[in-house]
Amino acid sequence: MVNRLRLGTDERRAQLLGLGLRLFNERAYDAISIDDIAAAAGISKGLLYHYFSSKHVFYVETVKVAAEELIARTRAPDELPPEQKLTRALDGYLDYVEQNSRAFLTLMRSGVGVDAEVSEVMERTRRALIKRIVEQGLGLGAPRPILRVALRAWIGFVEGASLDWLEHRDVPRVELRALLASALANALQTAGVP
Template identity: 40%
Template sequence: MTTGVQVRRRMGVEERRQQLIGVALELFSRRSPDEVSIDEIASAAGISRPLVYHYFPGKLSLYEAALKRAADDLATRFVEPREGPLGARLLRVMRRYFDFVDEHGPGFSALMRGGPAVGSSATNALVDGVRQAAYLQILAHLDIDRPPARLELVVRSWISLAESTALIWLDGRRIPRAELEAQLVHDFAALTAVSAAYDDEMATLLRRMLKDEPAEGPFTDLVGRLVALAS
């Protein structure tokens, strides 16, 4: 027989930890981690402040756990089936990347720029991990295991450019997002082309990139735009 009183289910330790991480990430999507207090996280989770400290020894440990989940999510945005033209693949990657930036603006900004609450060696390692995951994914798309020095420079420079572009875009969103996504794919081709002018190995890679590019692909679009500017 029921008494009409609803009994609240008690969460296990790991379940509660994951809930708190999720609540923190939700708050970080609206404001920088430095501006979010433990009291706010506790209130949003429906528990007391001391109970938050039961699951996380300090404020920084909760921030690091939340940012680790965000970093893992961001790294997966670079995962793409290695099928079809490279330009289209990179465009899909950039769309997912900006999906994340759009959804987690303040948290993304804090993670990439650092700050008192997120500037620890652990969170710096998270950012480096995202960059390395992105780097390895791009090399996989190029079907290259041991990149020459110029290619490593191109790929790592492009990843840094994507980060900077996203951070600048968050400050007012003055340029249409879709244009920036396409521009970053063009940037990858442009960086490769400049490097190809100095290196035969990079020139071979560029020819391979463009060989399978369809007429409506982003790389072909870039070539058309450059030709139009030169005429």
């Protein structure tokens, strides 16, 4: 309750979203009520509604935060050589989905709470990752159509692989990373990138 008095609006919002990320990763969307969230945050339901008008709105906002975090975690220092950059980016991705595996699996399986709005956040995130590969990885402006398709396809490859990897947990990370890197190299080559 001391916190309640001290936190500013932005801080409170950020604190709630951080809490939401943890809750949605620990339990199913349906198993979490607005009361649970308010109780976990140590605030009243009324105050929670002041920040987020519904559980679904709250969920969408946590997905946006998660997407930003994923984009940040897959950013590799510019000065690294291309191959190391890719390794670093893939590790960042795999670390993140591993640490948030339940939330990631729910999201990918269109678990309850996933709708067109959440899906749009996901697609926007994929576009941001593709843009980074094109501009920073390949040093191109806009990709030609076949390259754009190839990169969107590769993102699907990474997601499909991650889903299966997290579900079964019987493939060493280093083998998975090699599979993802090889698929990217092959997709680029097929799309005519030298």
